[in-house]
Amino acid sequence: MNPSRPVVRLHGHLDRPTELTVAELRALPAHRVEVSFDCLAEGEQRHGYEGPALWDVLRAARPRIDFSGRKQRLRFLLSVTGADGHRAVVSWAEIDPDFGGQRILLATSMDGAPLDTAGPQLVVPDDHCGARYVSGVTEVWLGPLGAPAG
Numbered sequence: 001m002n003p004s005r006p007v008v009r010l011h012g013h014l015d016r017p018t019e020l021t022v023a024e025l026r027a028l029p030a031h032r033v034e035v036s037f038d039c040l041a042e043g044e045q046r047h048g049y050e051g052p053a054l055w056d057v058l059r060a061a062r063p064r065i066d067f068s069g070r071k072q073r074l075r076f077l078l079s080v081t082g083a084d085g086h087r088a089v090v091s092w093a094e095i096d097p098d099f100g101g102q103r104i105l106l107a108t109s110m111d112g113a114p115l116d117t118a119g120p121q122l123v124v125p126d127d128h129c130g131a132r133y134v135s136g137v138t139e140v141w142l143g144p145l146g147a148p149a150g
């Protein structure tokens with residue numbers, strides 16, 4: 001990986017797994033959001049982010065999910081990993097317009113500053129806590145949850 005031009009690896013249950021740079025993410029329709037979230041360490045943060053919806057990024061990679069009904073997709077989840085190993089789960093239903101329809105973004109800029117070098121940031125506008133705002137995203141995995149064990 002070229003550290004000055006980080007890529008996000010989209011993998012898992014996808015017909016078109018791929019690696020995308022921040023510049024390539026900008027080719028998708030962009031959304032702009034102003035958010036505030038609470039950080040346990042730093043207190044309240046306010047930022048403006050711009051970037052494509054995670055939903056659009058994933059649809060382009062062709063999720064191997066049966067969309068004929070609505071129940072089949074509910075066991076799918078996304079695992080989003082940052083460059084430092086910080087990782088958060090997003091359930092498919094959170095971003096699916098038939099369910100939560102949250103406008104979760106993979107931001108390509110923060111407060112007007114491009115994230116090409118740092119890598120994109122996950123933006124979860126409805127979260128009160130900032131911990132899912134995973135920065136320097138390197139990996140998004142999509143897959144189904146197996147039968148609960150243990």
Ligand SMILES: Nc1nc2c(c(=O)[nH]1)N[C@H]1C(S)=C(S)[C@@H](COP(=O)(O)O)O[C@H]1N2
Binds near residue numbers: 083084085131
């Ligand atoms: N990769 C990565 N992203 C991360 C974290 C982290 O430790 N690693 N911390 C999270 C936490 S706890 C918060 S509150 C926000 C802080 O975002 P900010 O530094 O942009 O204000 O980033 C989140 N994103």
Ligand SMILES: [Mo]
Binds near residue numbers: 040
């Ligand atoms: Mo935080």
